[in-house]
Amino acid sequence: MRSELGQFRDKQFGVFTAQQVRREYTRAELRARVDRQEWVRVFQGVYREAAMPPTPALRVEAARLSMGLPFLAACYDTAAELHGFSVLDDQLTHVLGGQVSRSRRLIVHRDRIDPTELELIQGSVATNAARTAVDVARTANRMDALATLDLALRRGLSRAELAFEVAKQVGRRGRRQAVELIELADHRAESPMESRTRLQCIDAGLPHPEPQVEVRTRDGLRRIDLGWRHWRIGLEYHSATWHSGPAAALRDNPRHNWLTTDGWTIYYADAPDVYHHPDHFTEPIRHAMYRG
Template sequence: MRAQLEGLRDKQFGVFTTGQALIEYTRAELRARLHRGEWVPVFHGVYRETTTQPGPELRVEAARLSMGLPVLIAAYDTAAELHGFSVADRNATHVLGVQLSRSKHLVVHLDRHDPAQVATINGISTTTAARTAIDLARTLNRMDALATLDAASRRGLSPDELREELTRHHRRRGLRQAAELIQLADCRAESPMESRTRLRCIDAGLPHPQPQLEVSTPDGPRRLDLGWPQHRIGLEYDSIAWHSGLHAAARDNARHNHLTTEGWTIFYATALDVLHQPELFTDPIRRAIDHHRVESKGR
């Protein structure tokens, strides 16, 4: 890349416009690089090099340049990426603005905001962590909304901060859902799927499980994704990443055996169960809890 355009690219998080490229390249050279795949479009009239990863900073800057604005504010999922608590892979870039976008990859939200709800991360303007968390808690489905609040709490947002931010969203859709889920948010959850699994248990009417429950065994402490210590029942989310590999079976079997020896009953849930068939694990857990209660009364 020629020197002047390289300097502009480096100041703009790895992107550049058609007009900037044409300062040093002819239109034929621009088309040739696009045809060869050396440069790729991000948004209308804005490009990146193929070797440059399209992170949130790059995408927001590309959106700003494409829209011809001096400042653009990241919001919703894109803001969550910047704050470090995004829980879903999204194809779109979300920003606040006054004019809708024609691109399915750029979503412009016509939401009102005040200066106190705007922060700067790595040179990019974005809604604050609290504003972002509440926006998503209002608008995502329940499982993703709780996963977002758990992740935001893990990054340091307190329930009081979330409740205070909620008061600024008067009459916006989803307030009831956000208010309910703030009460359930727990910073101990270590993954979005653990959060979703926990919500499935709560929605099934089970007693609220404790995330990342530590259990003492003769072989040392063992940690369960979710647990009901009063009933000695645990629930593990079967992540493919964790429960695969050469030593996974031996590790998991030994762990299960130690817990069973201590009188624990362990259940398992897969992604398919959590997303589509939660009764496959919530119903057996309910029966086990009922059985434990009956046994306890009979003693």
Template structure:
């Protein structure tokens, strides 16, 4: 890349506009680099080199250049990415702007934000963590919203601060959902799918399970994804990454054998169960609790 464009790229989080490129390259050279896949379009009229990862700060700057705004702030899921508690991948870039707009990969929100609710994260203006978590708690589907709030608490966001923030969102869509989920959130959840599984249990009318339940057995300390200590019932989220293959069996079987020896009953939930058939695990657990009472 020629020096003039390198300087602009480095000042702009790794992106540059077609107009800027044409100050250093002919139109034919620009088209050749795009056709060969060396330069990749981020948003209309804005590009990055294929070797430059599309990090959230880069995408926010690309949105600013594409729209032609003097400044731009990340919000919603993109803000959560920057704060480190996003639970959804491959989402459109969310930014704040003067006029609402939506394309396939860019959403401009016309939200009222107090300047005190903005901060810089790695050089990018972004809604602060409390405002970001509250916005997502209001607007995401319930399972994703709880997973986000759990992750936000785990990252250090205060439940009290979240509750105070959502109180300011009067008459805004999803405020009631956010207030409910903030009360249910738990920073002990270690993955988004554990959070979603927990909410399925609660929505099925089961007593709220305890995340990352610790159990002492004769073989040492064991942890269960979710559990009901009173009835010695555990629920494990069976992810394809962790609970699969020969190594997983060697790791999990002795652990569960010791739990069974100590009188525990362990149930399992897959992603398909959590998203589509929660009764596959909630109904047997309900039956086991009723039988134990």
């Protein structure tokens, strides 16, 4: 990349505009680099190098340049990415503003915002952590909303901060959901899928499971993703990465053998069950509780 354009890129979180390109390149050179996939269009008139990852800061800056604004703030899940508690993979970019976006990947929200609810994080302006978490909790589907709240608590946000923020949002769409899920949120959840699994158990009418249950067995201290101590029942979420391959049995089998020996019954859930067939694990657990 030629020197002047490289300077623009370095000051702009890795993006540059077509107008900046044309200071040192012809239109034909720009098209050639895009056609060869050396440069990737982020939003209208704004590009990044193919090797440059599309971080939230990069996408927000690209949105600002594309919209020709001096200032732009991230919100909703893009702000959650910046704060480190996003659980989504959709790569949409959410910003506050009054313009209409011409890109399906750029969502402009016309929400009312108090300047005190904005902060600088990773060099980008975004809604603060409490406002962000509550906005996502109001608008995301229930499983993603709870997973976001769990992770926000794990990252250091307090339940009191969430309660204070949601109290300010009277009349806003989805506030009732946010209020409900803030009460259910738990910092002990160690993954978004554990959070989603826990909510499916609650929505099925089971007693609320305890996350990361510690059980002292004759083989040492063991932990279960979710558990009901009264019934000595545990529920493990099986991810494709951790619970697969030849090492999985070496990790899981001895642990579960000791739990079974000590009177625990362990059930399992995977992603298809959690998203589409929660009864595959909630009903066997319900029947086991009734038998107990």
